[in-house]
């Protein structure tokens with residue numbers, strides 16, 4: 001059994017250690033674009049001036065992504081915070097498996113899927129996020145797989161494209177469509193294969209729901225991709241252009257579903273004998289559609305007859321459940337998480353968020369495993385199903401009610417929570433709502449500070465990556481703000497590359513905490529920080545604690 005040693009310097013505080021993850025609240029660089037700065041945040045300002053405060057890296061290689069041009073995201077962020085080390089993540093692992101050829105090796109799942117369609121003269125389908133955001137997927141991976149499929153004799157491939165606009169600029173769909181159309185033209189040119197787009201829709205409208213928040217999305221996705229039911233178009237370009245004319249101002253992520261037809265028939269329903277690859281590597285938004293393809297019985301919606309297909313995910317999405325059964329690339333081997341160590345030490349832990357980020361605090365935090373350790377309690381506050389720009393407080397008040405009660409009860413020694421507001425509202429691009437979202441988080445951080453003052457506990461407050469701190473598009477070449485016709489900044493919906501705050505607030509001063517000299521500190525250093533503040537020595541191979549105590 002893996003164990004923590006008690007610290008010689010500090011026996012732990014009287015009250016709990018509370019880890020607050022303010023999702024998507026980073027430290028901005030451009031005041032015009034920084035809606036954390038523009039919001040009223042008396043508590044965060046006070047903490048900046050009076051508590052221990054440092055900046056932490058939350059993007060690129062500091063969280064296991066291929067390079068520093070990659071923005072951080074919730075999966076890699078919560079993995080790093082919960083596991084205290086930097087693991088090479090999905091984006092990097094898939095890229096390497098493709099480059100080395102390991103993904104396509106003899107005996108691989110890829111070979112099994114390709115042999116299936118070659119043997120049966122059936123269709124190889126690819127469903128996934130049509131993006132190069134490197135958060136859930138990468139179009140390079142799709143193109144590489146299609147090239148390999150052609151090389152290996154696959155005659156017919158169909159692509160079901162989930163339009164992004166959330167990890168990439170909000171209305172950039174046609175850039176990707178153009179690039180992919182050129183790719184398809186080239187690959188189809190010699191007439192030996194028939195590869196084309198068969199269906200799709202905005203990623204926040206179909207297929208990519210998470211944490212059981214809204215299964216209707218998956219139901220719509222199933223009807224679109226599998227049954228080829230829905231509004232038909234001659235091409236994806238025509239679909240996107242038509243929807244934009246009909247819904248002025250619509251963001252790509254919200255585009256309706258579409259089905260592509262040729263000679264008055266849909267080009268790519270998914271039928272018995274086909275092979276299907278869900279090419280997203282990230283699990284949260286892949287698990288529900290995977291269940292729809294794999295489960296013998298499905299209670300969440302009536303899917304009709306389930307086609308008998310060979311289904312594979314790009315990665316294994318849940319290590320504990322072993323889902324999906326077939327996957328192309330092995331995920332990072334994240335072991336010895338902070339939750340496991342604390343459980344073995346008998347530390348009672350509470351993990352809480354609302355539905356939209358619930359799995360971030362449980363499944364992602366525990367290294368993409370859905371199992372619970374013995375001393376953990378998990379609490380989910382149901383999220384509303386509504387546009388979050390209309391309700392920017394989301395469930396921050398309700399989450400805090402439970403946290404304050406948990407602090408007062410003395411039942412838990414470690415409490416971890418996620419406030420989704422800065423991120424979920426940041427993704428809508430509605431900047432006035434983003435301000436309100438940040439203000440809701442600040443107020444609730446204040447309530448937690450008050451409760452900890454009374455209980456003699458300690459708060460560690462941070463974020464998994466930025467978003468609300470950088471809400472305007474910048475010109476790629478000049479770096480200047482992109483303005484619309486009215487001179488307003490053009491909203492950006494994706495995460496930022498900015499650092500995030502690392503705050504330690506110890507109102508009783510019991511820990512005598514001071515900042516340690518940690519070069520290039522990142523959010524992976526937070527696990528050792530929490531363990532130190534709980535009165536233990538962090539494991540030797542964890543990224544160092546940000547504080548010294550005692």
Ligand SMILES: O=C(O)[C@H](O)COP(=O)(O)O
Nearest residue numbers: 073074075135166167423
């Ligand atoms: O899935 C999403 O909503 C976005 O692609 C990334 O946001 P998250 O990493 O904060 O969940």
Ligand SMILES: [Mn+2]
Nearest residue numbers: 023073074464
């Ligand atoms: Mn996040």
Ligand SMILES: [Mn+2]
Nearest residue numbers: 024423424427
């Ligand atoms: Mn996000």
